Amino acid sequence: xxxxxxxxxxxxxxxxxxxxxxxxxxxxxxxxxxxxxxxxxxxxxxxxxxxxxxxxxxxxxxxxxxxxxxxxxxxxxxxxxxxxxxxxxxxxxxxxxxxxxxxxxxxxxxx
Amino acid sequence: xxxxxxxxxxxxxxxxxxxxxxxxxxxxxxxxxxxxxxxxxxxxxxxxxxxxxxxxxxxxxxxxxxxxxxxxxxxxxxxxxxxxxxxxxxxxxxxxxxxxxxxxxxxxxxxxxxx
Numbered sequence: 001x002x003x004x005x006x007x008x009x010x011x012x013x014x015x016x017x018x019x020x021x022x023x024x025x026x027x028x029x030x031x032x033x034x035x036x037x038x039x040x041x042x043x044x045x046x047x048x049x050x051x052x053x054x055x056x057x058x059x060x061x062x063x064x065x066x067x068x069x070x071x072x073x074x075x076x077x078x079x080x081x082x083x084x085x086x087x088x089x090x091x092x093x094x095x096x097x098x099x100x101x102x103x104x105x106x107x108x109x110x111x
Numbered sequence: 112x113x114x115x116x117x118x119x120x121x122x123x124x125x126x127x128x129x130x131x132x133x134x135x136x137x138x139x140x141x142x143x144x145x146x147x148x149x150x151x152x153x154x155x156x157x158x159x160x161x162x163x164x165x166x167x168x169x170x171x172x173x174x175x176x177x178x179x180x181x182x183x184x185x186x187x188x189x190x191x192x193x194x195x196x197x198x199x200x201x202x203x204x205x206x207x208x209x210x211x212x213x214x215x216x217x218x219x220x221x222x223x224x225x226x
Binding site for chain 2: 004006008032034036042043044045046049088090092096097098099100101102103104
């Protein structure tokens with residue numbers, strides 16, 4: 001059973017709109033979560049990290065964590081064509097930081 | 112700091128050949144991770160190191176795969192007797208072990224094509 005689940009998409013978003021991405025996880029012991037952006041053919045690039053319940057904002061990105069419901073989300077405001085990429089949700093599965101990744105959600109921002 | 116460096120960037124090999132990839136982590140990072148990623152999937156854990164100690168090797172990894180991190184610096188991943196199913200992007204990441212600072216930073220990856 002996968003421990004981190006994401007909708008694969010693609011999620012089509014008009015330019016300037018808000019993209020909303022969701023991620024659920026099964027390990028209640030997970031304490032931290034990470035969102036990575038991956039352009040086609042490139043390696044993952046960290047977008048956001050979140051460690052506690054609630055919202056965390058960084059520029060146009062907002063991460064939301066709800067540990068009781070075991071989900072973490074990412075909002076991208078004022079979406080730009082350059083935001084078109086696959087977004088990966090990741091959570092450590094042990095104390096050494098071994099990550100479990102979701103399959104990723106592909107976002108397509110249309111002009 | 113130049114970030115995580117991986118070499119080569121691309122490797123094309125014939126089935127049955129051995130290949131070796133190298134990863135140089137961010138200099139102050141004592142943890143190093145190897146992942147494999149195929150099209151449409153997220154990175155899949157292979158193995159990781161704390162300094163020179165290999166902590167775990169994925170049970171999905173056959174005995175044809177081996178990794179080392181001598182002296183706790185760079186790491187190598189070797190695949191023996193490659194198979195077409197080994198074709199993938201091999202990603203290396205590094206992090207510190209400081210609490211709250213365990214963000215993993217990825218290298219550009221090595222894309223392996225087995226013909």
